[in-house]
Amino acid sequence: MMCTLRALFLKWKLPVASAWSDVTRSVQAKATFATGPRQHDTTLYEFRTYSIKPSMMNKFMQLTKENFHLRTAHSEMVGYWTYELGGLNKVFHIWKYDSFAHRSAVRSKLAQDKLWQENYISKASPMIDNQENEIAYLVPWCKLQKPEKEGVYEMVSFQFKPGGPAVWGESFQAAISTHVNTGYTKLVGVFNVEYGLLNQVHVLWWNENPDTRAAGRHWAHEDPRVVAAVRESARSLDSQRNLLLIPAPFSPLK
Structure with missing residues (x-):
């Protein structure tokens, strides 16, 4: 490609250095439209949500x-959780994989695991009404945290306007950091969806319990630091859930 461009510059009798400089500036300008930083960590997280027949939940x-x-x-x-508020008769679990190849290998082995298929899948499948899954990455500025004691968890899902982290990433990070720094709640992880709804x-x-969560949220609503950061991030927000x-008793995250 570089040789072809050089030949054209010579054919048109253009100064090679000047013309190549123009091309470089053009490439750099296009780079400003990137939707976010390159994903270097191949570790991925699969979010799975199952809707269970109400009579079969227990x-x-x-x-x-x-x-x-x-x-x-x-x-x-x-981790593995049951819905308490925001939905009923649903379970939600997160799985960690080193790469897509790792996930594929695991899925293949599960299909061949007779104990898993006979003792669990064959019995659980009739109890399930619906299954959903997503693939997400931890955002580069967040590490997965494990709470020191048992409590309850809140998952907040933000649907942003199209454009990627280049559009909403900086203000969103500022809003999350402000919540963390005030200490009203404790952050476990921030996940950017890769397969599922994009820009989510x-x-x-x-939180220690639902009441401490409610109290912290009320305090945050009156904290000018939180209000200012959230107001800026909300400019790019479409919806929130x-x-x-x-x-669950067997969940690694308690």
Whole structure:
């Protein structure tokens, strides 16, 4: 490509250095339209949500508790929760994979695991009405945190206007950092969706109980630092959804 351009410059009798400088500036200008930083960490997280038949919820959770060690023998589970508020008769779990190749290998092994298929999948499948999954990455400025004690979790899902982190990333990071710095709640992780609804970010928070969460939220609504940061981030926001999640007894995140 460089040789072809050089030949054209010579044919048109253009100064090569000057013309190439113009091309470089053009490429640099286009780079300002990038939608976000390059993803260097290949670690990915799969979010899975299952809707359970209402009459089967207790039976499903008991079956899962008794047999989920068969599943975690194949790959790392970050956490497993039931919906408390924001939905009913649903379970939500997060799985960690080193890469897409790692996920594919795990899925292949699960399909061949007779104990998993016979003891769990064949019995659990009739209890499930619907399944959804997403693939997400931790944002570059966040590390996954593990709370020191048991509590409840809140997942807040933000749907931003199209354009990627280049458009809303800086103000959103500022809003999250302000919430963290005030100490009204504790951050577990911030996940940018790769497969699912694009321009969506899931933020997982920890609170000691629903009442401490409610108190912290009321304080945040009156804190000028939080109000200013949220107001700026909201300029790029289309919608927001909040879920209150209760960790299962076998969940690594309690």
